[in-house]
Amino acid sequence: MTAVLLGTDIPLGPRVTGSVHSWDLSTGVDGPGTRFVTFLAGCPLTCLYCHNPDTLAMRNGRRTGVDEVVAEAAKYTSFIRASGGGATVSGGEPLLQPVFTGELFHRFKHELGLHTALDTSGFLGARASDGLLADVDLVLLDIKSWDRGLYRRVTGRPLEPTLDFARRLADLGKDVWVRFVLVPGLTDPVENVEGVASFAASLGNVSRVNVLPFHKLGAAKWEALGREFTLADTPSPTPAQVGAARDVFTAHGLKAI
Template sequence: MSQSLSGSRYELHVARKWAADTKSQDYYTIHAADLEQAPDTGEDIVGYVHSWEVGSTVDGPGIRFVAFLTGCFLRCQYCHNPDTWHRQNGKPVTVARAMREIAKYAKVLKISRGGITLSGGEPMVQKAFAMQIFRRCKQLGLHTCIDTSGRLGERMTDEELSQIDLHLLDIKSGDPAIYQQVTGQPLQPTLDYARRLSDLGRPMWVRYVLVPGLTDGFDNVEKVAEVCAGLKSLERVEILRFHQMGRDKWQRLGLDYPLKDVEPPSPELAERVRGQFRSRGLTVY
């Protein structure tokens, strides 16, 4: 477990043992190991991590320490980290080791009004590991943030949600059929999670990936905007413009990238979509 975890979310990581163990399985399938929930054994619990970055300013407020955990049930067409879909494709790391690394940067993170963000993949796949990290970061006085689709929100107790200062909630579509097309998963769990956060008063930022020809339909955006307008604890909406930075990973994994011919949205399209959210009185970036 001494291998380096510092790196970029855009680097391809493929664990040799994982590749050998799963080479006979469909890459798109949710494997048995992805479904297992590890028991909470404190600082000895082992999580699987793709990489971590220090200095991010786009994954929550201030300067962030961002850890990308592996494991995700969604198969988003525009995913720029398909190497995080399967949990055991990450590098094993104990909570104790992760906290030693985070502690190195605790002072500067607090000075910058930043903190720790767990991303992925989907951090809730490794809930016990993630919650140990969050609890210990709170003991250090660090702001905590999770980047999640909300698909596994039912795994979280209200007490656990209280350990997370900010939820970056990815709502991929407002239309259930389009959501299923984009992710391969149902929309309703995400909506249920958003409303639960709202009812509990837990702060959230909603993120919406704008993909021409896929998620840009006027009515689809209207449905997402309407959901957002009903969230009492929503602080802002971020419109994320589709990019092609994940295409290389798909190709190197031998996967057919479905959006290889799609161009990023034009400034005019992005502004139209922002306007749809602003018309509800929402703060939009």
């Protein structure tokens, strides 16, 4: 008999499928060490600076079984372990497909013995069951702005679900890396950075903050999709601007990279 998720007709185990955009090996920004990163398709946010707009629609992914993804990751496990790495599920937004994401984490952790990381905006955090989170070692949580109006302008969505999810992760004692994209003229006001830093410091479970400089590497993808990249004329922040933002987080006792 095939097990099913309670209250649904979705089978668990190797028959679970999801919309997968791609996978790749990554070092540095997707968690510690070298990571096998699975990029899922579909995202409820419409971030102005999204560098993977080709992952926003689930139809842009390929229907893929858990077995196929795990088999691919298994090819690199020795190399990944040697680097102190693991497996990250990213997107898009992984929690748009919580059953598939949960099964991937379970198999990565218990079958392959890999450190696991969830890369999420937190907007759909309520869809993450406690069971899913039990198989996650690290959450990479994007907090894109503290100013509520600015957050909605940047993402098209409200901030509160992300904050609620962050507090839940704190209650669970889950290790979190906060990620904040610094966009000159948009997210860089000191009071906005200060708000994110103060909140992150209050949680008690944030072991690192990544201040990510805005870039335009995804502009060609926007053009290929026939969509306007509204930040085309926005410059990347200078090293001094990035350093100043990191200093704000450091002043709150956080490790900022």
